[in-house]
Amino acid sequence: MRLNLFGFLMPKEAAFIDLFGEQSRLVITAAIELKGLIDGEGRPEDRFAAIRRIEGEADEIAKQIFLAAGHTFNAPLDRENIFGLAHELDDIVDLIEETSKEIKRYEVRAFSEEMRVMAGAVSGSADLLHQAIPLLESVTREHQRIADLCAGVGRIEGEADVCFDEGLTRLRAQARAGEIDTLAYIDLKEIFEHLEDVVDKCDDVANLLQTITAKHV
Numbered sequence: 085m086r087l088n089l090f091g092f093l094m095p096k097e098a099a100f101i102d103l104f105g106e107q108s109r110l111v112i113t114a115a116i117e118l119k120g121l122i123d124g125e126g127r128p129e130d131r132f133a134a135i136r137r138i139e140g141e142a143d144e145i146a147k148q149i150f151l152a153a154g155h156t157f158n159a160p161l162d163r164e165n166i167f168g169l170a171h172e173l174d175d176i177v178d179l180i181e182e183t184s185k186e187i188k189r190y191e192v193r194a195f196s197e198e199m200r201v202m203a204g205a206v207s208g209s210a211d212l213l214h215q216a217i218p219l220l221e222s223v224t225r226e227h228q229r230i231a232d233l234c235a236g237v238g239r240i241e242g243e244a245d246v247c248f249d250e251g252l253t254r255l256r257a258q259a260r261a262g263e264i265d266t267l268a269y270i271d272l273k274e275i276f277e278h279l280e281d282v283v284d285k286c287d288d289v290a291n292l293l294q295t296i297t298a299k300h301v
Contacts, residue, residue, distance in 0.1 A: 099152065100149065100152065100153075100161065100166060101217070101218065101220050101221045103145055103148055103149050103152070103170075104149070104169060104170070104173065104217045104220065105214075105217050105218050106145050107142060107145050107146065107149075107170065107173040107174065107217075108173060108210075108213050108214040108217040109214060110138050110141055110142045110145065110177055111142075111173055111176050111177055111180075111210045111213065111214065112207070112210040112211055112213075112214045113138055114135055114138045114139070114142070114176075114177050114180045114181070114210075115176075115180060115206045115207040115209075115210035115211075115282075116207055116210075117131050117134045117135045117138065117180075117184075118131075118135065118180050118183060118184060118203055118206060118207075118282075119203040119204060119206065119207045121135075121184060121187065121203075122187075122195045122199055122200055122203040123195075123200055123203070124193075124195070128187075128188070128193070131184065132184055132185075132187075132188050135180060135181050135184045136181060136184075138177060138181075139177050139178065139180075139181040142173075142174055142177040142178075143174065145174075146170050146171070146173070146174040149166065149167075149170040150167065150170060153166045153167055153170075161220070161296060162296075162299070165292070165295070165296045165299075168292055169289070169292055169293075169296070172285065172288055172289045172292055173213075173289060175285050176210070176282060176285045176286060176289065179278065179281050179282045179285055180206070180282055182278060183275065183278040183279060183282060186271075186274055186275050186278055187275060190271040190274075190275070192271060192272065192275060196251055196254065196255075196272075198247050198248070198250055198251030198254065198276075199251065199275065199276065199279065201244075201247045202244050202247055202248065202251070202276070202279040202280070202283065203279065205240050205241070205243065205244040205247070205279075205283050206279065206282045206283055206286065208240050209237045209240050209241070209283060209286035209287070209290075210286060212233045212234075212236045212237050212240075212290075213233075213237065213286060213289055213290065213293075215233050216229075216230050216233040216234060216290075216293055217293075219233075220293075220296070220297075223296070223297055223300040224300050224301065227297045227300065227301045230293060230294070230297050231294060231297065233290075234290035234291070234293050234294050235290075237286055237287055237289075237290035238287060238290060240283070240286075240287075241283050241284065241286070241287040244279075244280065244283040245280070248276060248279070248280045251276050252273065252276060255269060255272055255273060255276070256269075
C-alpha cells in the first residue's frame with residue numbers, strides 16, 4: 085500500500101480557522117496586557133515582558149499560516165484573504181508591542197484619561213475580533229453575526245478617534261501652559277499616535293472580515 089505522504093502533509097481546512105483563532109487569542113491577550121500597563125495595574129516590567137513574549141508567539145503562528153497557505157490547494161478561504169488576515173492580525177500585536185516599547189523607552193508611568201480610554205478601545209476591539217474569527221468556520225450561516233461584531237469594532241474606532249483628538253488638544257494646552265516640557269509633549273504625542281494606530285489596525289481587520297464574509301453570502 086502506497087503512503088500518500090503529500091496528502092498527509094496538507095493542512096486540513098479547519099486548521100486555518102483554528103490558527104486564526106489562536107492569533108486572535110494572542111491579540112486580545114496582548115491588548116489586556118497593554119490596558120493593564122496603561123491602567124497602572126501590576127509591575128510595568130512584567131507587562132513589557134509579557135507583551136514581548138506574546139509578540140514572539142504571534143510571529144510563530146503567522147509563519148505557520150503563511151507556510152500552510154503556500155502548500156495547500158483546498159483552503160476554506162481565498163489564499164489572498166488568508167495571507168491578508170494573518171498579516172493584519174499579526175500587525176495588531178506588533179503595534180501593541182511597539183506602543184509598549186515607546187512607554188518603556190520614554191519611562192512614562194502616568195497616563196491621561198484619554199490614553200486609558202484608548203487602551204480600553206484596543207481591548208474592546210480585540211475582544212470583538214476574537215468573537216468574530218471562529219465564526220468564519222460557518223461564515224455563510226454566521227455572516228450577520230460577523231457583520232454585527234465588525235460594526236462594533238467600527239463604532240469603537242470612531243469613539244477612539246474623538247478621544248484621540250481630545251487627548252491631543254489637552255496635551256497641547258498643557259504644553260502651552262508650561263505644565264509639561266517639549267520633550268514630554270513629543271513622547272506622549274507618539275504614544276497617543278501608537279494607540280490610535282492599534283485601534284485603526286483592529287478596524288482594518290474588521291473591514292477585511294466583512295470583505296471575506298461578503299464572498300460567502
